[in-house]
Amino acid sequence: MTSLWPRLEPLLPHVQKPARYIGCEDGAVTPEHGPGKVAWLLVYPDTYEIGLPNQGLQILYEILNERPDAVAERSYAPWTDLEAKLRERGIPLFSVDTHRAAGEFDVLAFNLSAELVYTNLLNCIDLAGVPVRAADRAPEHPIVVAGGHCTFNPEPVADFIDAAVIGDGEEVVSEITERVREWKAGGRTPGSRQRLLRDLASVPGVYVPSMYEPVYDGERLVAIEPRFPDVPERVEKRTIADLGDWPYPKRQLVPLTEVVHDRLNVEVFRGCTRGCRFCQAGMITRPVRERPADQVRTMVLDGLRRTGYDEVSLTSLSSADFSGIEGVVADVVDQPAGCGNVSISLPSLRVDAFTVGIASQIQRARRTGLTFAPEAGTWRMRQIINKLIREEDLYGAVESAYSQGWRRVKLYFMTGLPSETDQDTLGIAELARNVVAIGRRHNKHASATVSVGGFVPKPHTPFQWFGQNTAAELHRKVGLLRDELRRERGVQLKWHDPKASLAEGIASRGDRRVGAAIEHVWRHGGTFQEWSEHFDLGLWEEAMAANGLSIDWYVHRHRTEDEVLPWDHISAGLHKDFLWQDWQDALHELGVEDCRWTPCYDCGVCTGYSIEHVVASPVPPAGGSQGTGQDLATGGERPAHLLGTRAVPVTIGARPA
């Protein structure tokens, strides 16, 4: 192997933040490559600062490096300044661990956690010296695999990847390794690449796009058909049954330079069943699987000692829902190492005094800001999205926050939600004003930051049929809020660029034909589209038009019940009729409870995969299943047809055998 470091080093004094490219993190490995070992390059197609903390990538890095027949290194998208120099000198994409050329690896595995990185995926494949279209690849080229939440609709990138992993990667990376090892041992003869891909297509959780043929009738997609009888019609997601079996990362990487989430991260559970209807992450990661509390404690305390961090984040989609969270938090706060100055952060979807209570316990020292996500401005709207927070819940929560010394709260909202009226939008301003008024009773400098994002419907959610608001409509709604809040001095309004929401909409629910537009954007210099200084909606519009694709049809059109969706052959375990019913219930303003603590309504995941929730507490936290005081009667009746006949028991206390 040849390290590219000697060629890279002279370039680094002339680029921004050169420490992005040196590796050397605590926890990094210096792997020994060999002919009997499958070499994986795990690539995060955005900058090092964004990509390094990615837990999924770090977990696979460790699992693969523990295998005697695999090695794994990491790579991140070089920033534009370095990319220009690399291209000028013909230096390819490289790993940060040993600075080995990407093309020397057997597998290039990309983490796709946001749609706007798709053009960077193409750019990284190209920088690796690999043809961007899978069809053009030859025996000497690595296998290009993608994983992460975006692969639940892999179609927009189907032409560029050889395979996609759907769902949890912990187990399936080993199964892929075994297949690739055989391929490598066989000498990668001509034709063998095709056989390998066909073989991979039968690994559960692996989708090989080239084994499927989309069938269209004019604009409409009518089917995505397997091209061979041994290729499954539907690819089911992978789910690890018990997070306790996977105490990873064991040696979290500690970077030398500043990154986002620069702290110890310990995943306390995976999955979420609160049932927020806009939330793809919640829908595709069911059921809830808690890590045993003792394992959480060990991972936190060992991790702090090993890394020297003084901050730990207990991660999940809503960590205040973790059974016994108060006990875990108390143990960490009181632990002796780190001079007692350890701070904890945890994301929470709950909007209630309970959350504030935990927050005051963990932010004893730094009371910077507290974030709540009511997501919508009126109760009617929150019933539609199934985020069942009443105004009094929010006011109670901010009351206790301001009264305990916080001066600033952050509130997250979405606009452009199904059936939203201007009154619903303006409800955001109303809530914000009232929140600040409550704050002023405790502190005359009390303030609130309101962040508003344009809603982008996502595959595998009840809102997947909804036609997204146009950018102009989102602009108009943001304008309403700006006018309304202009004279409100305590409220600072921030909003996400509606143009970026439009591009995200194209990539989120696109089919395979959208791939050509993504390639067009990339070929015309459209990389780093997640970065406002590089984002260019004009490029996307031009790319869609150049390929005869209608933005209106892909983004703003409501889908019908009988329509074949581009991701229908990919399964998150959710019954399509469950999602449709939930969509109808949404439009009727009916809420559903969290199935973690109430009877199952058979969304399909546990029943279909014979798995179940792993939740230590038999009862919901104080305040009810939504973490608020409401009972669903105030929000409409629980629809009887959602009460599953095949109820799934919740695992209480004991671990599943």
Place this chain on the structure above:
Amino acid sequence: MRLRIRYARLGKVRFTSHRDVARIWERALRRTELPVAYSAGFSPRPKLAFGLALPTGAESVAEYLDVELAGAGPVPDELPDRLSAALPAGLDVLAVAPLEAGADSLQHAVTSCTWTVEVLDLDADRAESLVAAALAAGTLVVTRQRKGKAVTDDLRPALLALGVNGPTPAGVELHAELSTQPRGVRTSELLAALDPGLQEGLVRRTHQWIQRDDGRVEPLPLERLPGTVGAHTSRVAERVS
């Protein structure tokens, strides 16, 4: 009690920034469980004082850090090794010593630094003549940008020594002693003053100096080499000193 630590920054870690190194040190000190004193107040920080910032990309065998400890006591012999083990490869502790009470902060005390500077694509003869010309000159005027305005500066008073060490594979290596007061002069500014076309290669700080009436001293001399330093760094340090 305060400890003064001298350490090296060599190899890939030279691309970290001054801020990066500060964070790396905070984590390393927590990992070694040294009883570091913390500031009081809303967000307690460890009481660390770093010396003059080293530019991103430069190496050094003369970096310093003062650490305030919560208690007093002898400095354990193995402390340099323990600290080096908690630091990333390339950051190595060369020496640790208690600091007498009332000692000046590094920022104030240090008056000059010695550097080696590689100049790319330059032969030794031409380097000798540039050096001779600079030493003979009454002024060395450079123009630099400050808050959007061009300001001119005479570097000659800050240039305390300059010489040619010899050829390197990519060019030639110079050594220079540059004063740090009233402001620290960068090696890149020196090269620009010698000849605006010169290209800087590897730069390494070899010494920081404190000027006293009876001569100059280092904040923490390396007299105890090689016993108290990591094997890797002691080789480098010997080569340099």
